[in-house]
Amino acid sequence: MRNSHFFSTPVPREICERIDNGLYDAVGEQWWDPVSSYHQTLAFLNPVRVGFAKKALLGGLGIDPRGKKALEIGCGGGIRCEEIARLGFDTIGIDPSEASLRAAIGHGHASGLNIRYGTAYGESLPFSDRTFDVVFCCDVLEHVRDLPKVISEVARVLNPGGAFLYDTFNRTWVSRLAAIKIAQEWKRWAFMPPRIHVFEMFVKPREMKLLLRRNGLEWRVHRGTKLNVSVFEALGLLRRRAKGESTYRDLGEKIRLVESGLLAVLYLGCAVKR
Numbered sequence: 001m002r003n004s005h006f007f008s009t010p011v012p013r014e015i016c017e018r019i020d021n022g023l024y025d026a027v028g029e030q031w032w033d034p035v036s037s038y039h040q041t042l043a044f045l046n047p048v049r050v051g052f053a054k055k056a057l058l059g060g061l062g063i064d065p066r067g068k069k070a071l072e073i074g075c076g077g078g079i080r081c082e083e084i085a086r087l088g089f090d091t092i093g094i095d096p097s098e099a100s101l102r103a104a105i106g107h108g109h110a111s112g113l114n115i116r117y118g119t120a121y122g123e124s125l126p127f128s129d130r131t132f133d134v135v136f137c138c139d140v141l142e143h144v145r146d147l148p149k150v151i152s153e154v155a156r157v158l159n160p161g162g163a164f165l166y167d168t169f170n171r172t173w174v175s176r177l178a179a180i181k182i183a184q185e186w187k188r189w190a191f192m193p194p195r196i197h198v199f200e201m202f203v204k205p206r207e208m209k210l211l212l213r214r215n216g217l218e219w220r221v222h223r224g225t226k227l228n229v230s231v232f233e234a235l236g237l238l239r240r241r242a243k244g245e246s247t248y249r250d251l252g253e254k255i256r257l258v259e260s261g262l263l264a265v266l267y268l269g270c271a272v273k274r
């Protein structure tokens, strides 16, 4: 179990070795292929994230994206970066996976968006202090080896008054059931590769708050997510996909996450640099 040691040291090697971040090198064009699990999983997440970001940045913090610089850490194939750029930010995405970055660059050009991409880890950002007005970290914090270092890097590259927007998985029995057992392990329903997430690397909201505070980031809000359909309906749809009676695209058309007060599984957050 990830516990107090993870605030000051990297995740222990025996835990970290169980996650397969190498999967992202094999994803390639699948990031944008509507019948792939990667595209659909992120597509079903994106509307809730974009809605949250708009509310937090444009509404709550009153940040006008024009002329402002945004960074996405762990941008993968650029699905989230493209939404950030469309909000009007001058956008940069970084990721350790070069194959994912190639897909991001190709799709960005085809979409006519001027996004810059580069190879880097969140633990060591190749940018000067106080470079960005907003930093995004979406579905990435539970993938990194050294979470405290990533948060300190986020704080370093943000301008004072700049915002940090993130989403990640809580570490609860409900998230173990939903994101590990049903999504990855139990073949009856599974729709993701078995080592894409490791339960012990999930982050409790109170752990995030502590890390933010230690790095001079003022926590503002956490919001939860839930499915737009009932659990029984979702299991039925997943079962049909697992049996080959429907596709990821069918799944993506029917299931999506919506914002809720339930923080137990995937939650979204916002903090501001003092």
Ligand SMILES: C[S@@+](CC[C@H](N)C(=O)[O-])C[C@H]1O[C@@H](n2cnc3c(N)ncnc32)[C@H](O)[C@@H]1O
Pocket: 021, 024, 042, 073, 074, 075, 076, 077, 078, 079, 080, 094, 095, 096, 097, 100, 120, 121, 122, 123, 137, 138, 139, 140, 143, 144, 145
């Ligand atoms: C689930 S994907 C999220 C992609 C993107 N943020 C999105 O929401 O569309 C996780 C990404 O984190 C990247 N990643 C893994 N370890 C990382 C690290 N230490 N620093 C930055 N990114 C990392 C992976 O290569 C992968 O592209």
